[in-house]
Amino acid sequence: MLPEAETVKPDRPKPRKFRRPARLSFPLTPGSALKTILRVIRHPLASFRLVHDEGVLRGADFVSDPEYRERWSASIAEYVHWYFADKRMMHSISWLGIPTRKMLPDMWVYQEIIHECRPDHIVEIGSLFGGSALFMASVCDMMGHGRVISVDISRENYRVSHPRIVELTGDCAAPEIVDQVEALVGSGTVMVIHDADHTREAVSRDLELYARFVTPGQYLVVEDGVVDVFSPLHSRMAQSFPDGGPLPAAKRFLKQNSDSFELDMTRERFVLTSNPKGYLRRRASATAGE
Numbered sequence: 001m002l003p004e005a006e007t008v009k010p011d012r013p014k015p016r017k018f019r020r021p022a023r024l025s026f027p028l029t030p031g032s033a034l035k036t037i038l039r040v041i042r043h044p045l046a047s048f049r050l051v052h053d054e055g056v057l058r059g060a061d062f063v064s065d066p067e068y069r070e071r072w073s074a075s076i077a078e079y080v081h082w083y084f085a086d087k088r089m090m091h092s093i094s095w096l097g098i099p100t101r102k103m104l105p106d107m108w109v110y111q112e113i114i115h116e117c118r119p120d121h122i123v124e125i126g127s128l129f130g131g132s133a134l135f136m137a138s139v140c141d142m143m144g145h146g147r148v149i150s151v152d153i154s155r156e157n158y159r160v161s162h163p164r165i166v167e168l169t170g171d172c173a174a175p176e177i178v179d180q181v182e183a184l185v186g187s188g189t190v191m192v193i194h195d196a197d198h199t200r201e202a203v204s205r206d207l208e209l210y211a212r213f214v215t216p217g218q219y220l221v222v223e224d225g226v227v228d229v230f231s232p233l234h235s236r237m238a239q240s241f242p243d244g245g246p247l248p249a250a251k252r253f254l255k256q257n258s259d260s261f262e263l264d265m266t267r268e269r270f271v272l273t274s275n276p277k278g279y280l281r282r283r284a285s286a287t288a289g290e
């Protein structure tokens, strides 16, 4: 456990303007100009191939190592799709040996949110093996604060036991499960993560049921809207959600609740995310339970 002084909530970083690094441009300084001239002299052919479009480099054009030029030649879209669609990737991710279905930058973002917001309770709807619940419990352990309420309809694959995790087994939409969550969170501060049935209808239903638990300044995370980003014409992953998945549900929820929730795009600053438009923060002025 970290000493208490290390866990003091830092000032909230100012939201930064979100920019997609689709193009990388290099400011011309005397130093960089000299380096460029030397590089052109040493590698004339490669330089001719690399630099085009008025000094803007694209894709892997500026990767000179042949192996990494090939390995890093995929676009962000290709990379993200591969990460989710290729089971060899998705099924290889684990936290302390327990599988989790997460895109790694999202886990880092979770760690940042948990540390900044210090929720008393993190309600995870959908835990599967328990890797993500264990990850968040580990962060809570290091902070010496917080616990995870894991809601899942099935414990068939679940492999975790941790003093900071409470398991509720049942359909998250069942009134008795919602009531138990309500009793457990009491008047504490609450973050909610939805990672269960990803059909648009189910996500919308669950957001309606659980958003009220999220306390001001805390997050409601809608997982896996990435499935809606890809075209069903080209992606089997997208074809699995013919009526839409988490992304349209999150957008609809935000539209209808813009007085109490706001989208925090700074949580997508690593670009790679499972949760496009899925990091929703309850406005500080909103009253819990509204």
Ligand SMILES: C[S@@+](CC[C@H](N)C(=O)[O-])C[C@H]1O[C@@H](n2cnc3c(N)ncnc32)[C@H](O)[C@@H]1O
Pocket (backbone or CB within 6 Å): 099, 100, 101, 102, 125, 126, 127, 128, 129, 130, 131, 132, 133, 151, 152, 153, 154, 170, 171, 172, 173, 195, 196, 197
């Ligand atoms: C995508 S997995 C969760 C992955 C996990 N959060 C992780 O990152 O490792 C979805 C989970 O949601 C659960 N689930 C599906 N529908 C549910 C429902 N109506 N209520 C509760 N859990 C549900 C499934 O049993 C499954 O374990």
